[in-house]
Amino acid sequence: MTWLRHPSLGYGILFVILVSVVLPFILSAVNSQSGHRDYECPPIMRKRPLLSSSFSDDEEIFLSVPSTDSARSSLYFITRQPHVAGTEGDRLMADFVANEFQQAGIPNVTTFDLKVLLNYPRNPPSLELVEASVETEMEQVNRNSSDRFEKKHPSPKLIYKATLSEDILDPSIDDTTDTIWRNRTFHGYSPSGTIEQKHVIYANYGRPQDFKLLEQAGVSVHDRVVLVRYGECFRGLKVRNAQERGAVAVLIYSDPADDGYAIGPVYPEGPWRPSNGIERGSVQFNSACGGDPLRADPRYRTLLNTSVQELCGVDFIHELIPSIPSIPLSYRDALPLLQNLGGPVAADISIDFVGGLGNLTYHVGPSRGVVNLIVDNENSVRDIPNVVGVIPGSLPPEKDMPVLLGNHRDAWVYGAADPNSGTAALIEVARGLGRLYTEHNWCPLRTIYLLSWSGEEYGLLGSTGWAELHPSLLKRALVYLNTDTVVSGDHLSVSASPSLISLWKQVLGDLTTTSSSSSSDHMERRKLQHKLHFANPPYGEIRDANTNWEMQKTRGGEDDWKIGVLGSGSDYTVFLDHFGIPSMDFSFGKSTGHYGQYHSIYDSFAWMDQFGGRDGERGSAFDLMAFAAKIWGILAIRMATSEVVPLDLIVQGQALTKYTTHIEDQLKSSDELKLQNLTSAVDSYKQAAAKLHLKCKNNHKEFKAQFRSMIESRYKVDDCNEKIALSERRFLSKDGLPRRPWFKHVLQAPGMDLGYAAEAFPGIQQALDEKNFALAQVQLDVTADRIQAAATFLSESI
Numbered sequence: 001m002t003w004l005r006h007p008s009l010g011y012g013i014l015f016v017i018l019v020s021v022v023l024p025f026i027l028s029a030v031n032s033q034s035g036h037r038d039y040e041c042p043p044i045m046r047k048r049p050l051l052s053s054s055f056s057d058d059e060e061i062f063l064s065v066p067s068t069d070s071a072r073s074s075l076y077f078i079t080r081q082p083h084v085a086g087t088e089g090d091r092l093m094a095d096f097v098a099n100e101f102q103q104a105g106i107p108n109v110t111t112f113d114l115k116v117l118l119n120y121p122r123n124p125p126s127l128e129l130v131e132a133s134v135e136t137e138m139e140q141v142n143r144n145s146s147d148r149f150e151k152k153h154p155s156p157k158l159i160y161k162a163t164l165s166e167d168i169l170d171p172s173i174d175d176t177t178d179t180i181w182r183n184r185t186f187h188g189y190s191p192s193g194t195i196e197q198k199h200v201i202y203a204n205y206g207r208p209q210d211f212k213l214l215e216q217a218g219v220s221v222h223d224r225v226v227l228v229r230y231g232e233c234f235r236g237l238k239v240r241n242a243q244e245r246g247a248v249a250v251l252i253y254s255d256p257a258d259d260g261y262a263i264g265p266v267y268p269e270g271p272w273r274p275s276n277g278i279e280r281g282s283v284q285f286n287s288a289c290g291g292d293p294l295r296a297d298p299r300y301r302t303l304l305n306t307s308v309q310e311l312c313g314v315d316f317i318h319e320l321i322p323s324i325p326s327i328p329l330s331y332r333d334a335l336p337l338l339q340n341l342g343g344p345v346a347a348d349i350s351i352d353f354v355g356g357l358g359n360l361t362y363h364v365g366p367s368r369g370v371v372n373l374i375v376d377n378e379n380s381v382r383d384i385p386n387v388v389g390v391i392p393g394s395l396p397p398e399k400d401m402p403v404l405l406g407n408h409r410d411a412w413v414y415g416a417a418d419p420n421s422g423t424a425a426l427i428e429v430a431r432g433l434g435r436l437y438t439e440h441n442w443c444p445l446r447t448i449y450l451l452s453w454s455g456e457e458y459g460l461l462g463s464t465g466w467a468e469l470h471p472s473l474l475k476r477a478l479v480y481l482n483t484d485t486v487v488s489g490d491h492l493s494v495s496a497s498p499s500l501i502s503l504w505k506q507v508l509g510d511l512t513t514t515s516s517s518s519s520s521d522h523m524e525r526r527k528l529q530h531k532l533h534f535a536n537p538p539y540g541e542i543r544d545a546n547t548n549w550e551m552q553k554t555r556g557g558e559d560d561w562k563i564g565v566l567g568s569g570s571d572y573t574v575f576l577d578h579f580g581i582p583s584m585d586f587s588f589g590k591s592t593g594h595y596g597q598y599h600s601i602y603d604s605f606a607w608m609d610q611f612g613g614r615d616g617e618r619g620s621a622f623d624l625m626a627f628a629a630k631i632w633g634i635l636a637i638r639m640a641t642s643e644v645v646p647l648d649l650i651v652q653g654q655a656l657t658k659y660t661t662h663i664e665d666q667l668k669s670s671d672e673l674k675l676q677n678l679t680s681a682v683d684s685y686k687q688a689a690a691k692l693h694l695k696c697k698n699n700h701k702e703f704k705a706q707f708r709s710m711i712e713s714r715y716k717v718d719d720c721n722e723k724i725a726l727s728e729r730r731f732l733s734k735d736g737l738p739r740r741p742w743f744k745h746v747l748q749a750p751g752m753d754l755g756y757a758a759e760a761f762p763g764i765q766q767a768l769d770e771k772n773f774a775l776a777q778v779q780l781d782v783t784a785d786r787i788q789a790a791a792t793f794l795s796e797s798i
Helices: 007-033 057-063 068-078 088-104 134-141 208-216 235-244 308-312 331-339 420-439 461-468 498-511 520-531 572-578 605-611 620-641 649-666 676-705 707-731 762-769 773-795
Strands: 108-130 158-161 193-198 200-202 225-229 249-253 326-329 370-391 403-408 448-453 479-482 491-496 541-544 549-553 559-563 583-589
Touching: 057 420, 057 620, 068 088, 068 420, 068 605, 068 620, 088 108, 088 370, 088 420, 088 448, 108 326, 108 331, 108 461, 158 331, 193 249, 208 235, 225 235, 225 331, 235 249, 249 331, 249 370, 326 331, 326 370, 370 420, 370 461, 403 420, 403 461, 403 620, 420 448, 420 620, 448 461, 461 572, 479 572, 479 620, 491 498, 498 541, 498 583, 498 620, 498 649, 572 583, 583 620, 605 620, 649 676, 649 762, 649 773, 676 707, 676 773, 707 773, 762 773
Parallel strands: 200 225, 225 249, 249 326, 403 448, 403 479, 479 583, 491 541
Antiparallel strands: 108 158, 108 370, 193 370, 370 448, 491 583, 541 549, 549 559
């Protein structure tokens, strides 16, 4: 044998064996003696990648676990009972997920209860359209008089009484529609209120520009009920916009142009929203501050000595939630209101005001009749359960960089797509990681957290509360990987901090490339992957979580950016916007956007089985859930085990250039603002990122090759990881954005009037939208300062 003929070579090989086999046990013992973990972390087992595969042995083991049948079984159980946040169903599903984590072999599983403000209907709402009489008009003039309730007028003639309910379907088609929640037509955080005999105004999507067009047409919403349709901006901001203009109530309906028959066949014949389908949801002002608007949990005072006033920069709770009532409507209930409208023709104001209801000429009002509305909701402070599963890493606490995976579990009723397709996938991830941990003595370098949130639907309550109450843990968190509605179609979309895009493309490239592995198991898995390829391979639609832009290839083949969407739509918000942790969210959805049963009782197991996956392929949704688990798990494994953290700061620098160009394009006709500090800071960051990338690449080579200087090389790699992993925190402004200090990220925040969608350089953009050039210059300088701080941090010696 060669090593016997060459003793020096043999000694070298023996040294390698000692280092690779014995050292992990020594390190494990040191960590154990130092009290690093309350539970045992097995030694790291380094495994050589298969010659014919892009995956390591550990990754191959993980990929063999996520199962279509298992995902189907999990989702079936979760969708047997409504589980709105804070209800018995919510607690039952939390217990189910915790038990699944434990059965999977996750070594540490706990439930983190959080007290939050919620609301529920005390009685069903009521909405009537009645004829307006002379007496009605006179009474509205004198509505505030002390004798108004003593006036005796004949009851006005009823034109229409809204059903405010979703229909029960034949159990052979969908066996979960006969539920009391079909009559609970309400908005989270809508106050109670009784509105009598008020005219209706139609305000399109309820955006500021829609109200401006109405004002230009001489149509006022003051002291009137505003009817708007879902879409284009968050529902809570529709209510806020109407409230600020003096409206007394808001009705939000689902127009078939957005998710109904104008797109395709409606449920149960097709996937889209039927005439009686209702979209519930929160009307919190989510672009002002995330989380519980009361911060009701006592630990905010006892542990953090803070309050919602300090965190969110508000004086009153009604700066975060509405003071006027609102309810959601089906388009069956909205149609009589729209038919009753007079006033200008909507198309004469803007063609954008015209929806998809056939045989209807849209007008903006006021209505000829008047409406009576009763909303009777009850506020309640309740516990919501958040499940936390932990796989310990081998690094000591001062070096550990936790990898966080999260999905919310609460739903407006059953939530087969939103969010529990993601919950089913999370359970599959737990099964795969658990098998590695329990059966293969596997331990990642970095701790992995599996997080099942409650309260997301009301306003990101569970994730925000857990994060705010664990600032020390998050101080060194490496990444937050989120899914929400992970499957509602077959069009793959990812929104990611720019530094994560390279990893995403690497993982998707590996998963969508067939292998010639000789293992029959590997071949079967590859065949399955090939069978379930999604609509837009190989990488899906890639979006920048710091902005509203989509990444795509130009004709020349280089990466470019195009306008897209993402902002504060799910649980990544607190991690990215408040704590500066690189984040990602991905899903398989409809290419048209929202799926048809969003927040309806028809977001059911039956709908998912029939329509949730690829068109015409019953049951394909569960294939995609298992595939989503494989994507999610490989992302987590590579984040948790890579010796050099896989964040690409060069791509981050390229993104900064695009953000700057976007601002410059808006200022071409103006010389009021000075951008030199911003452009200089961006250049500094790009140069620092490029130099750091080269240094870290060389340091890693030294670590792998030079055993005599292993300790010194290890320190260099650790220093690289500190720079790469923690640089995003430098983009946080201590004072936050103007008038919303909770949002601290100078590159990323939901637009003030968008809610879901984000804006590049939000402080600058907000000031430009308000035409406040003095504030814009201040924000330009703040943004430049934070980017320069990141550049300086990257440039510090390694």
